[in-house]
Amino acid sequence: MFSLMRRFKEVGVLAINRRNADYTLRYNRRALYPLVDDKLLTKQLAQANGIAVPELYGAIEVEGQVEHLPDIIRDRDGFVIKPAHGSGGEGILVVLGQMNDKFRKQDGRIITLDELDHHVFRLLSGLYSLGGQPDRALIEYRVEFNPVFDSISYQGVPDIRIIVFLGVPVMSMVRLPTRMSEGKANLHQGAIGAGIDIATGRTLAAVWGNEPVEQHPDTGRGLTGVQIPDWERLLELAARCHQLTGLGYQGVDIVLDKDKGPLVLELNARPGLNIQIANKAGLLPRLRKVEAEHEALKSTAERVAYAREQFAASAA
């Protein structure tokens, strides 16, 4: 047991006690949490600062505004309705197209405007928010996924998680849904996590559950060496989220749109720690290095360059 602990220390595994005490509690002021916990606030903030996000078509904050829904979605080919305080993908309704007041959902079913209204009402009542407090509905652009992950994900939304510490991207992975995770990109629900080399944007080894995997279990395609397009832009986008929220330690979730490139989906003030398993590397050495040297880095470009130089995956 103690030898295992020593080994962890050598690798620099960041575990939950230290993450909370030394990073989130120290670098993330509580007052800033609503900026990331409320997706509407995050989005408004991001749009105001020129950070690429799925475009916000409109928001519905109270029941009385539901009558405006048809105005918001008029002429939109596809759109997504999601709760501002949702978690785990609950309450997200994806519409692919509309005709004559009928809407085609992602699963192919056709629903009416009444049913859409009903979904929004339930969402506003807090049905999908964790604490059950009244919620708000976002209506936004439906992302057209870049086909790069098509061969290594099963339905759902593959997203790229980048841990950004004091403006420096320190570790990254792509989360690939599987049949087991039912299209969700959560590692503990059975999604695959593949570490990404910060320097090159190529996927490294991948883990499924706690075990390494070579191929995607549903598609059979190899998971390593996949090049993520627009990697530099992606890193910049993530790095800029630090100034956006003021949170020192955060997880930035990014999706790749076919036409619009990387878009920030959401931010997380308490990003999970499994990213270390996907990267086969501990976070602590990287965090300590950034802690010691971040003051010398003045611009986003410098921070990204620093990250690509310092945190390249060893030739493992």
Add this chain to the structure above:
Amino acid sequence: MSKVHLYVLVAVLTLLGLGIFLYKAYVLNLPLSPRTPSEVWNVEASISFTAKGGPVKVSMYVPMSTRAYGLVDEHFISGGYGLVTVMQDGNRRATWSIRDAKGKQSLYYKAGMVRVRTKAPLQETERPKVEAPEMSEAALQAAKALIAEIKAKSADTPTMVAELIKRLNKAEPDENAKLLLGPQPTLKKKVQVAVNVLLVADIPARMVSGIRLESEKYEFSQKTPLLHWLEVHHKKQWLSFDPLRGKSPVPDDWLRWWRGSESLVHQEGGEQLRVVMSVSPRIEEGVVSAVRRGQIAEPLLLRFSLFSLPVKTQAVYRVLLLIPVGSLLLVFLRNIIGIRTFGTFMPVLIGLSFRETGLLWGALLFSVVVAMGLSVRFYLERLKLLVVPRLAAVLTVVILLMVGLSLITHLLGLHRGLSVALFPMVILTMTIERMSVVWEERGSTEALISGVGSLVTAALAFLVMNVKVVEHLVFVFPELLLVVLAITLLIGRYTGYRLADLYRFRALARS
């Protein structure tokens, strides 16, 4: 917040807590454990029998002040019975009588005995006349043979008694002893034989019966067995002998109830007689008497003692003060071991209610209520209810489940099942709600892991909070909670690995 600040705070709290504690324990002599021998004991005897109809007379020996214990107070509870107590051959005997009784009867006796430490010498008494016991010729011969053997191996009466006891307790007693004892002799039989043998040898001896004021096990002493021992007259004094080890005198915690070989209760006019004796300490008076023993007038510190509160309020604090101890355990289990639980303090509160229900029943009832509540909650999920009405609905269902369980277990005759009513239902409701949310969002495995984690934590919290010493310490020395607080603060800054992390990140140790 720097670490130095924290360490200073922790040191101050610890010193303050331990300082007051040590002062109270060693200067004011407050008892450190519930079994400090300055206690007052409650001894109780309850007699139950079925009266046949007609006059009933029940007499029972009752204890009196002895050299080691003083009788402080006593209560006789006996609806409708007339009661007299008389002295009889150096014993006290209470007699209940009634002209006409039928059906189940119960009589109850309770006394408070306080330990006294006299240095006065044993009272001197004249050597009583020895009356030969009634024995068969064979037994008499065996006794005489035995006496001849032990006399040869002893110098005086005490050594002779010790030798006799040794022979009677041998795993394979010799022929003479075997004949006297008969097959598988009880303790009482052994004492009786020893008395008879000594009487044959012309040494005054008698049987004494009583109970042991057991301190370690009092919690379980629903039934305290009767003890029997031996008194032998030697050099104008009655000496007591332990009938198993042969030691004299018998231990201090043996309370004499009566002398002689009569049985404890005599009863006429009834049947199915049952006598249950039990012992429990009165801790409070132990502390109070410690205050009295304090050389000075009541010090200021003790005026702030919880014992100055009304008894009912004391009972509340007895429980409340345990919660920080349970919480400390929870903090340890969560932040150092890494057990996952639902709700931060739910397991502690559930553990607290286990004190009323008992561990096994508590765990069983908890699991049943949560499992059934969960299935109802899953059904409600399909109705897509709004949050507050849904919670209210689950709460209603939980209460109905508790009522149902009480009724069913009552009908089945399982009385412990009734204690389900003692569970905090709001806590149960929140547990069910959170468990179902985790179940939906993170899958059944996660939900079950946290569920089992909660139950295990509750059980451990119960085991810690149920330790009498712990309860005693935090109640008599509430300043120890400052130390608990200090440890909690320290764990609050523990940034090392949890035990569970070692498993979670084990893949990282391989590369």
